[in-house]
Amino acid sequence: MKNKLIPYSIILIFLIIFAVFYKSLKDTNIYTPETKINNDIPIFSAELLLSNENLNSTEIFELDKFYLLNIWASWCVPCRDEHPILMSLSKNNKLIIVGMNYKDNKKNAKSFLDELGNPYEKIILDKNGTNSIEWGAFGVPETFIIYNNKIIKKYIGPLNNELLIEIQKIIK
């Protein structure tokens, strides 16, 4: 019995190690932060792109309304791809779209909107990228759906037609 215990336990250890490595083999090694929903939105104040006003977050997000916060930049190619989706969402009067212009040049940002249209009701500036970190984002584009000052949904990467339908369902 004692003689058998050691080989069995060695086999068991190898099996565990095999299982761990085999599982890790299929996992992606690029980590995307878990989507934490129902988190309160951060409190911040930021300059607006189209007027030189400074606004607090409490002046932007009101209770009992659906908001979509979209982080974008004129230099970001996927933002260009998702722009038509934002344009069609802007026609929905149940949703208010707020933009966050990430590490961009004002002139380029304005010409981007002149060229592709402006779906945003307000655009706040994030000149040094710290505002988007407060939101838990790490790149562009990222989109948040906000209701009653809580993040109820977060999308990393560009929006597409499937997500457009999903968002329309959420705000119904």
Place this chain on the structure above:
Amino acid sequence: MAINNLNANENSERNEITKNLRCLICQGQSVYDSDSDFANSMKILVDRKLDEGLSEKEIYTYFKEKYGDWILYDPGLNKNTYLLWLLPILIFLFGGAIIAKSFILKK
């Protein structure tokens, strides 16, 4: 002189903190080592939080709430990491037991 010292202290604190934060864009590098846009913004934010008077631990908690445990190079003990922390100890005890047993048996 005094001001220089103060700055140096603050910088070293910032460096210590950013060395323990993982850069999410350039994974495998710490925020301290990286010069990516994301890492640079993180450095600015760490500076700002230190100015606001947050402690090192509070800053870690702040980032952990936003990005999860992965953002820290030195994750705390919780239900996702207990295996990571306890396995080496268990293996050590198990190995030690085998060695001790064979010694006792030889005697």
